[in-house]
Amino acid sequence: MVNWKLVSDRKKGQVNNSIPEEWQVPGISLDMESSGFLNTSDYLDTILPPNEKALTTLSASELASRIHRGELSSYKVCYAFCHRAALAHQILNCCTEIFFDKALKRAKELDNIFEVTKTTVGPLHGIPVSLKDQINLPELDSAIGYVALSGKKSTSKSLIANVLEEMGAVFYVKTTVPTAMIASETVSNLHGYTWNAINLNFTSGGSSGGEGALIGAGGSVLGVGTxxxxxxxxxxxxxxxxxxxxxxxxxxxxxxxxxxxxxxIMPSVIGPMARSLADLEMFARAIVSCETWNIDPNIVPIPWRDMSFLAKRKLRLGFLWDDHLMKPHPPITRALEETFNALKFHGHEIVQWDFPYQKDVLDLAKEVLGADGGHEVKLLCEEGGEPILDCLKYAFPSLNDESSSISMGVNEWWKLAEKKNFLKEKFLEHWRETANATSSGEEIDAIISPVWPFAGFEAHAIPFDPINYTVPINLLDCTSVVLPVTTVDVTVDKKEHDYIPTNEDDASVKDYYDLARFDKMPVCIQVVCKRMEEEKALAISSAVLDCLKGTFK
Amino acid sequence: MVNWKLVSDRKKGQVNNSIPEEWQVPGISLDMESSGFLNTSDYLDTILPPNEKALTTLSASELASRIHRGELSSYKVCYAFCHRAALAHQILNCCTEIFFDKALKRAKELDNIFEVTKTTVGPLHGIPVSLKDQINLPELDSAIGYVALSGKKSTSKSLIANVLEEMGAVFYVKTTVPTAMIASETVSNLHGYTWNAINLNFTSGGSSGGEGALIGAGGSVLGVGTxxxxxxxxxxxxxxxxxxxxxxxxxxxxxxxxxxxxxxIMPSVIGPMARSLADLEMFARAIVSCETWNIDPNIVPIPWRDMSFLAKRKLRLGFLWDDHLMKPHPPITRALEETFNALKFHGHEIVQWDFPYQKDVLDLAKEVLGADGGHEVKLLCEEGGEPILDCLKYAFPSLNDESSSISMGVNEWWKLAEKKNFLKEKFLEHWRETANATSSGEEIDAIISPVWPFAGFEAHAIPFDPINYTVPINLLDCTSVVLPVTTVDVTVDKKEHDYIPTNEDDASVKDYYDLARFDKMPVCIQVVCKRMEEEKALAISSAVLDCLKGTFK
Known part of the structure; x- marks a missing residue:
């Protein structure tokens, strides 16, 4: 039997030792707390050299153009992000692999190329990109939170890493995930707990929690999640x-x-996380332009499409206020209201979105996730001699009961696939029917929806997974863009005392709303488009942001 | 227990009784044989009125333009095809549903519309289209060869039927399939045996065997198969x-x-069958132009793409002569050689295609097809009280042994999906590597391959499924166009006596080569392109045909 604590200690030690000594700050979390900070990004701004602070607050797009114009060196940018990531990791525990030396060497090489050729190698020339632990890089682990997989170094590189590097990206860290990546809280026996960059009492979320924390703290400008x-x-x-x-x-x-x-049936997908919408588009456009359908058989040959036609007319948007299964907290509803008002003010058309099969979609998604009764998780945890964490039991209830962990058979699985197709058909039908509700008689362009029913949560505080507003989008294979709209404000977001919950989880969600707890936490919304409409979701998100800023013409 | 023979007799009676009395010809098969014919199409040409014979030998594209120019009425066209289909069915047993009355009414309506509007409703205005039994039409069975499903009328219409009708198509028959549609011979306890239109001793093939027979006999100009x-x-x-x-x-x-x-993992796909290449393109272009991705969630939003760039340069083609597991008979190899020579003569570049994972692909495809051990087939056959036909046991060997019919579990199924992805990646890699073998350093455009290792077979003659050259294309999700190149010729196609088979099935295939048996049977090849390259496969097929005809410029 493996002693999982030894493996974990060894791994954590390796990660910390890969931080250069001059950037190691023992007790940094205590320093931060004693300085009165809960927000890691704000705290780092106070202790970093001003030039590094300045560089690490720029967007990837801004960095890319400055490097392209010769105003910034890749090395300087890389150095600043390595330093900030090193500090962020020591506070938030968000990295699984740290390799600044390789990154700085690569940045130097890119600078040399630029000096000789007077041009950049691609649209991401010199941009530091952080990678979720899953992405394979040679000679590094991709342990995805499992003790059993720690130390099993990859021998190859994920295609997305190849493509990003070809376009000039610089890798410097890989980031934490919860064991098996089936949890909304990032915690594993291997790496421990990853904290929230905005509030140290909160979870960073999951499963791309290491990315969330690192980017939130400014230790990365552009990250790859799944x-x-x-x-x-x-x-x-x-x-x-x-x-x-x-x-x-x-x-x-x-x-x-x-x-x-x-x-x-409901495959995991890969995509960018960043501090600016333009950076998401830069990433997606660059990747799609590489025509990876000639390499990855699951990529569909659709080039990046122009969406400028959308700017020439008013948008038509469906609003999902509440799925009637889990009522969002008041700050979430306020974020939707503010978006609604801003869109209305700018003349866009809004209809209600109430998909009659919402619960069926949610239920089916959970059946799909739990189809093997946690068989794979159990095997790998056993192999690593590690206990199964509670959060994994939300996805696989049968893991609570040793005897009942039974995989379904292939005929049952095929029935789930059939049901998925049925629900996707109904979804498209409902989408088409919105044409009856708009003044132009045309269907909606996108749905505006909550992301999470509340503004994050504290470590281990929620004994279930309120994925009501996220997982249906996966089952339906829609495109979704998350964007920040507001922050919780104790002075305006009051508890809705007279709401009567419709089920047990809904009641728990209601109970969890304690105003002081959430103050200043960010609130985001989703802009959801149909399948394969990434360009459209990004373009509409941009229009929504402009409305919110009042700059939309 | 249902008496399956009663159900079958009733169904066959219904089908025959739906043929108007004046078109019923008892003993037509005997008449045909006593007139010395094995080829149904040739025979029908001798007994049909000259104007009907003339109409039913035109292509769908020709019919469409003549109707569009007002030179032909939809009714006349429909009438001719109904009559010919009625006769073809009485010889070949190729229809499961016959509804000429509805078809003629619909054709009349289309003529009325044309008279009033002076234009056609769509590109298929007045074109009779035959449908494989699977396609749902209201008030008709979709029994897919099962006794248990006979008499269970559909209440709705398949999307493809809707789309075809919107474009002006006229439905008049549905066509036979083997039970469960997992066989290369079209036979079921429900409908009996469907014979080959070119040679009455041969199978029509499967599973779209009813379509093959009907179109081969000229009883349909354009059909939908899967x-x-x-x-x-x-x-x-x-x-x-x-x-x-x-x-x-x-x-x-x-x-x-x-x-x-x-x-x-390897889903069935739907597509057209016809007597001209242009008809396949007319069909596919028309369907894609309907943007059904807004209705069917599995359709990818790729509009029909222009391929005229291909005409401006020489093509690069890979040739799969032999998979080294099942050597094609000499006429098949000769068809490939003739194609090779014609392409070479016209300056196109040809490289060898030898995919190292060909056997793995074939083996995996068979594992996927047999994943449930015949569970569904068994249940439905039991429900109908019918015996399981031998041909189903080729796909599900465990049906031979009552006790071993066990479905695999979902974890095992997921492993098959992983393996499929691995093989598809290797396939694309091998495709890219063809760039090393071409003079331009560019990869090949398509692969030319056999379809079947021999030119058809006689009823029940082959106790296994030689799908070596077809099913890998399904697993890899490539596009393929089948086109006729030549016919077997006793004067040139000699047995290759010194070939030493590599396995038992290969030996059976060799043994089956008896020259007299195959004389005059058609020989087709496949033009295989990558995933989602329907336009390209059609354009290259057209170029190949032009080379074979010597008209390519």
Whole structure:
């Protein structure tokens, strides 16, 4: 039997030792707390050299143009992000692999190329990109939170890493995930707990929680996450970031380590997380332009499409206020209201979105996630000699009961696939029917929806997974963009005392609303488009943001 | 227990009784044989009125333009095809549903519309289209060869039927399939045996065997088939027709009755069969132009793409001569050679195609097809009280042994999906590597391959399924166009006596080569392109045909 604590201690030691000594700050979390900070990003701004602070607050797009114009060196940018990531990790515990030396060497090489050729190698020249632990890089682990997989170094590179590097990206860290990546809280026996960059009492979210924390703290400007039930969108939302959950087959997942790799009814997808919407588009456009359909058989040959036609007319948007199964907290509803008002003010048309099969979609998604009764999780945890964490039991209730962990048979699985197709058909039908509700008689362009029913949560506080507003998007294979709208404000967001919950989880959600707890936490919304409409979701998100800022013409 | 023979007799009686009395010809098969004919099409040409014979030998594209120019009425066209189909069915046993009255009424309506509006309703205005039994039409069975499903009328219409009708198509028959549609021979306890239109001793092929027979006999000009292991391509090949097997997600399969509906590792696809290549393109272009991705969630939003760039340069083609597991008979190899020579003569570049994982692909495809050990087939046959036919046991060996019919579990199924992805990646890699073998350093455009290792077979003659050249294309989700190249010629196609078979099935295939048996049987080849390249496969097929005809410029 493996002693999982030894493996874990060794791994954590390795990660910390890979931080250069001059950047190691023992007791940094205590320093931060004694300085009165809960927000890691704010705290880091106070202790970093001003030039590094300045560099690490720029967007990836801004960095890319300054590097392209010769105003910034890749090395300087890389150095600043390595330093900030090193500090962020020591506070938030968000990295699984740290390799600054390789990154700085690569940045130097890119600078040399630029000096000789007077041009950049691609649209991401010199941009530091953080990678969720799943993405394979040679000679590094892709342990995805499992003790059993620690120390099993990859021998190859994920296609997306190849493509990003070809376009000039610089890798410097890989980031934490919950064991098996089926949880909305990032915690594992291997790496421990990853904290929220905005509030140290909160979870960073999951499963791309390491990305959420690192980008939220400014230790990364652009990161790669994955999403099977909300794993890009939840941490983006909990840290007030932008995230793109594409449809399956648009951004290459080839040779990325995964749980349940052959589960194709509701496959995990890969996408960017960032602090600016433009950065999501820069990422997606660059990847799609590489025509990876000639390499990854699951990529569909659709080039990046122009969406300028959308700017020439008013938008038509469906609003999902509440799924009637889990009522969002008041700050979430306020974020939707503010978006609604801003869109209305600018003349866009809004209809109600109430999909009659919402509960069926949610139930089916949970059946799909739990189809093997936790068989794979159990095997790998046993192999590593580690106990199964509670959060995994939310996805696999049968893990609570040793005897009942039974995989379903293939005929039952095929029935789930049939049901999925039925629900996707109904979804498109409902979407088409919105044409009856708009003044133009045309269907809606997108749905505006909550991401999470509340503005994040404290460590271990929620004994279930409120994925009501995220996982249906996965089952339906829609495109979704998460964008920050507001923050919780104790002076305006009051508890709704007279609401009568419709079920037990809904009651728990209501109970969890304690105003002081959430103050200043970010609130994000989702802009959801149909399958394979990444360009459209991004363009509409941009219009929504402009409305919110009042700059839309 | 249902008495399956009663159900079958009743169903066969219904089908025959739905033929107008004046078109019923008792003993027509005997008449044909006593007149010395094996080829139904040739025979029908001798007994039909000259104007009907003339109409039923035109292509769908020709019919469409003549109707569009007002030179032909939809009614006349419909009448001619109904009559010819009625006769063809009485010889070949190729229809499951016959509804000429509705068809003629619809054709009349289309003529009225044309008279009033002076234009056609769509590109298929007045074109009779035959439909494989799976396609749901209200008030008709979609029994897919099962006794248990006979008499269970559909209440709705398949999306593809809706779309075809919107474009002006006229439905008049549905066509036979083997039970469960997992066989290369069209036979069921419900409908009996469907014979080959070119040679009455031969099978029509399967599973779209009814389509193959009917189109081969001239009783249909354009039909809709489906293909999970070769089911469009095999009957097309056995009758010397054109067939398009698209990738999954290009032509809508929504609300089409199916076996194993949720089996999505290697899903069945739907596509056209016809007597001219132009008709396949007319069909596919028309369907794609309807943007069914707004209705069918599995359709990918790719509009029909222009391929005229291909005419401006020489083509690069890979040739798959032999998979080294099942050597094609000499006439098949000769068809490839003639194609090779014609392409070479016209300056196109040819490289060898030898995919190292060909056997792995074939083996995996068979594992996928047999994943439930015949569970669904067994249940439905039991429900209908019918015995399981031998041909179903080729796909499900465990049906031979009552005790071993065990479905696999979901974890095992997911492993198959992973393996499929691995093989598809290797396939694309091998495709890219062809760039090393071409003079331009560019990869090949398409692969030229056999369809079936021999030119059809006689009823019940082959106790296994030689799907070596068809099913890998399904697993890899490539596009394939089948086109006729030549016919078997006793004067040139000699037995290759010194070939030493590599396995038992290969030996059976060699043994089956008896020259006299195959004389005059058609020989087709496949033009295989990558996933979602329907336009390209059709354009290259057209170029190949031009080379074969010597008219390519």
């Amino acid at each position: 999403d099977i039930a909300g794993s890009i969108r939840i941490p983006a939302s909990f840290q007030g970031l932008y995230g793109l959950k594409p449809s399956y087959g648009r951004i290459p997942y080839m040779n990325v380590k995964n749980s349940y790799a052959g589960q194709e | 293909d999970i292991a070769g089911s469009i391509r095999i009957p097309a090949s056995f009758q010397g027709l054109y067939g398009l097997k698209p990738s999954y997600g290009r032509i809508p399969y929504m609300n089409v009755k199916n076996s194993y509906a949720g089996q999505e």
